Amino acid sequence: MIVNIDREPKYSLYYIGGIILGILKKQDHISIDELYQKTKQLIDENLYIDFIYYSLDWLYMLSLIEIEKDKVKLC
Numbered sequence: 238m239i240v241n242i243d244r245e246p247k248y249s250l251y252y253i254g255g256i257i258l259g260i261l262k263k264q265d266h267i268s269i270d271e272l273y274q275k276t277k278q279l280i281d282e283n284l285y286i287d288f289i290y291y292s293l294d295w296l297y298m299l300s301l302i303e304i305e306k307d308k309v310k311l312c
Contacts, residue, residue, distance in 0.1 A: 253291075265310050265311055300312055
């Protein structure tokens with residue numbers, strides 16, 4: 238489920254997905270590791286990598302991003 242009322246809003250896939258899209262608008266073709274580090278800086282240092290993977294899956298299913306090798310880019 239994408240929306241979880243028991244968790245802080247900053248950990249929602251919608252919010253994290255928005256942060257990821259903002260990062261990709263500034264720097265296209267970024268590695269997943271670098272994307273994770275930048276997202277952690279903007280949201281919370283305690284952010285788990287699982288949230289990034291779920292958000293990337295969601296953005297990929299919406300055809301907003303592509304993943305080539307270990308790089309993420311906007312469609």
